[in-house]
Amino acid sequence: xxxxxxxxxxxxxxxxxxxxxxxxxxxxxxxxxxxxxxxxxxxxxxxxxxxxxxxxxxxxxxxxxxxxxxxxxxxxxxxxxxxxxxxxxxxxxxxxxxxxxxxxxxxxxxxxxxxxxxxxxxxxxxxxxxxxxxxxxxxxxxxxxxxxxxxxxxxxxxxxxxxxxxxxxxxxxxxxxxxxxxxxxxxxxxxxxxxxxxxxxxxxxxxxxxxxxxxxxxxxxxxxxxxxxxxxxxxxxxxxxxxxxxxxxxxxxxxxxxxxxxxxxxxxxxxxxxxxxxxxxxxxxxxxxxxxxxxxxxxxxxxxxxxxxxxxxxxxxxxxxxxxxxxxxxxxxxxxxxxxxxxxxxxxxxxxxxxxxxxxxxxxxxxxxxxxxxxxxxxxxxxxxxxxxxxxxxxxxxxxxxxxxxxxxxxxxxxxxxxxxxxxxxxxxxxxxxxxxxxxxxxxxxxxxxxxxxxxxxxxxxxx
RNA sequence: GCGCCGGUGCCCGAGCGGACCAAGGGAACGGCCUGCAAAGCCGUAAAGCCGCGGGUUCAAAUCCCGCCCGGCGCUCCA
Numbered sequence: 001x002x003x004x005x006x007x008x009x010x011x012x013x014x015x016x017x018x019x020x021x022x023x024x025x026x027x028x029x030x031x032x033x034x035x036x037x038x039x040x041x042x043x044x045x046x047x048x049x050x051x052x053x054x055x056x057x058x059x060x061x062x063x064x065x066x067x068x069x070x071x072x073x074x075x076x077x078x079x080x081x082x083x084x085x086x087x088x089x090x091x092x093x094x095x096x097x098x099x100x101x102x103x104x105x106x107x108x109x110x111x112x113x114x115x116x117x118x119x120x121x122x123x124x125x126x127x128x129x130x131x132x133x134x135x136x137x138x139x140x141x142x143x144x145x146x147x148x149x150x151x152x153x154x155x156x157x158x159x160x161x162x163x164x165x166x167x168x169x170x171x172x173x174x175x176x177x178x179x180x181x182x183x184x185x186x187x188x189x190x191x192x193x194x195x196x197x198x199x200x201x202x203x204x205x206x207x208x209x210x211x212x213x214x215x216x217x218x219x220x221x222x223x224x225x226x227x228x229x230x231x232x233x234x235x236x237x238x239x240x241x242x243x244x245x246x247x248x249x250x251x252x253x254x255x256x257x258x259x260x261x262x263x264x265x266x267x268x269x270x271x272x273x274x275x276x277x278x279x280x281x282x283x284x285x286x287x288x289x290x291x292x293x294x295x296x297x298x299x300x301x302x303x304x305x306x307x308x309x310x311x312x313x314x315x316x317x318x319x320x321x322x323x324x325x326x327x328x329x330x331x332x333x334x335x336x337x338x339x340x341x342x343x344x345x346x347x348x349x350x351x352x353x354x355x356x357x358x359x360x361x362x363x364x365x366x367x368x369x370x371x372x373x374x375x376x377x378x379x380x381x382x383x384x385x386x387x388x389x390x391x392x393x394x395x396x397x398x399x400x401x402x403x404x405x406x407x408x409x410x411x412x413x414x415x416x417x418x419x420x421x422x423x424x425x426x427x428x429x430x431x432x433x434x435x436x437x438x439x440x441x442x443x444x445x446x447x448x449x450x451x452x453x454x455x456x457x458x459x460x461x462x463x464x
Numbered sequence: 465g466c467g468c469c470g471g472u473g474c475c476c477g478a479g480c481g482g483a484c485c486a487a488g489g490g491a492a493c494g495g496c497c498u499g500c501a502a503a504g505c506c507g508u509a510a511a512g513c514c515g516c517g518g519g520u521u522c523a524a525a526u527c528c529c530g531c532c533c534g535g536c537g538c539u540c541c542a
Contacts, residue, residue, distance in 0.1 A: 029542095030542075031542090032541095032542070033540090033541085038542090039542085040542095041541085041542045042542050043542085044542070045542035046542080048542090073540090074540075075540070075541095157467080157468085157537090157538090158467080158468085159466085159467065159538090163466070163467080164466095164467095164538080164539095166465085166466065166538095167465080167466055167467080167537095167538045181539095182539085184539065208539090208540095209539095229542070230541075230542030231468085231469090231536085231537085231542085232536080232537070232541055232542065233541080233542070234468090234537085235467095235537075235538070235539075236538090236539040237539085237541090239539090240539080258542095259542070260469080260536090260542095261535085261536065261537095261541095261542075262542085263535070263536090266534080266535075267534095267535075268535075268536070295489085296476085296489095299476070299477060299478090299488080299489065300476080300477065300478095301477090301478080303469085304469080304470075304477090305469075305470075305535065305536075306476090306477095307475095307476070307477095309475095309476095311475065311476085311490080311491090312475080312476060312490085314490080315475080315476070315489065315490035315491075316476095316489080316490080317490095318489080318490060318491090319488095319489050319490070321503095322489090322503090325502095325503055325504080326503095326504095328503085329503075329504075355478095361478085363477060363478050363479095363487090363488075363489095364478060364479085364487075364488080366478095366488065366489075367477095367478070367487050367488035367489080368487095368488085369488090370487095370488055370489065371487080371488070374504095374505095377503090377504055377505070378504085378505065378506095380504075380505095381497095381504060381505055382505090430499080433499075435499055435500070438499085438500090439499095439500070439501085442500095442501075442502095451501095451502060451503095452501090452502075453501085453502045453503055454498075454501080454502075454503095455502095455503080460502095460503090
């Protein structure tokens with residue numbers, strides 16, 4: 001018992017998080033196929049599991065977080081072919097972009113980042129066991145899992161086999177060689193000019209789902225605690241992963257967690273609609289956007305489709321600035337002294353924990369943080385003894401969700417002796433009560449995107 | 465067609481049976497503070513009642529039924 005409840009997709013309801021091993025959480029989250037720019041949806045997904053991991057750790061649990069990279073797949077092959085490069089070059093390029101973007105979003109590095117191509121031997125072995133169990137068969141195009149033989153195959157999507165069959169092929173033509181349209185490839189026989197690995201069934205490459213089973217069970221072991229991913233993966237990906245594990249009788253994930261999708265201006269992002277947004281674009285647009293996007297993600301429950309648009313990004317930035325403003329005030333008055341001492345407002349901490357324990361209720365948790373922020377500011381105005389403790393609480397709780405609260409403007413590096421000089425000149429003018437000059441200088445700073453605040457401790461500037 | 469999820473203020477978004485009926489963020493308005501601002505604080509306005517119509521209940525935004533609208537999925541997909 002951890003006191004934490006999570007919505008479990010298999011059960012279809014809230015379930016207490018019960019761990020395989022007390023105090024330790026084995027978490028597997030499906031990562032991206034690296035063939036192009038990561039988009040905002042990838043970011044939401046990664047952020048969801050980063051927050052889950054951070055919260056579990058904040059609760060004192062020892063988490064092992066595994067997030068895979070799919071580095072061999074049709075899309076990578078297509079792109080490599082188009083660009084006249086090798087698949088591994090393409091994958092390496094986009095994997096690097098993905099990692100860079102994750103770092104800019106303050107996503108903690110998972111403890112393991114397995115690549116599919118590093119696990120092919122294990123996958124081949126796994127497929128062999130499925131074959132031994134009589135649960136799969138070969139055709140001219142590969143090895144297929146016989147879905148009809150898996151008890152409760154559709155349980156994760158809550159659909160019966162017949163139901164699934166009825167809509168199979170609705171969007172993709174069915175391979176006639178398969179025994180059942182639902183049967184899916186464990187191993188894809190090599191086609192000319194495609195990368196391939198040897199196997200008992202001839203050269204080829206692994207099917208998508210076998211990757212995650214081999215890696216999750218291989219790293220975390222049977223009966224690991226949480227399997228996560230986007231809710232678009234429930235079927236077929238997770239359903240098929242689960243089927244593969246079931247086919248060989250291995251206990252799979254104890255809890256299934258899925259994050260919802262992200263819409264832009266009310267509809268799903270897509271290249272054809274022209275509302276496709278990459279994470280790099282978003283991050284490059286404003287230095288505060290990394291934290292603002294995380295906050296935006298947190299303000300919607302992870303199981304609900306979230307909306308993103310420029311106004312929402314702006315409002316999230318404004319909220320981040322309030323966090324930073326508190327830190328500035330605290331630093332200027334010495335009210336930051338409780339940080340790291342463990343002193344904190346227990347009522348706020350309790351409310352935060354209650355919100356998060358209830359299926360990772362980040363919107364409420366964020367509300368608690370801002371409520372505390374408000375109390376901290378009021379305490380700062382009244383110079384009461386509570387201020388340092390409240391400030392420390394805000395910083396700690398925000399940190400537990402991965403939102404950094406920065407006192408001085410978080411450097412976009414190239415700081416600006418020019419700005420410093422203008423600020424100093426303005427201050428000199430103010431001291432001479434030359435308001436006209438002071439205001440003109442403030443105008444110049446404003447044109448540079450800099451806001452000056454006059455505090456009892458002197459002027460402080462930041463980027464708008 | 466089948467399945468899933470939604471529809472709460474100007475925008476986003478919590479709440480999912482009961483403290484006179486809605487957290488938090490953004491935007492707005494008034495006041496305090498300030499040389500003026502910014503930041504902050506105090507306060508106000510705004511949902512004639514939480515898509516519409518029924519129902520259950522002492523009590524519903526919260527449960528049930530029907531309808532309308534929207535989004536997503538149905539082996540590319542976070």
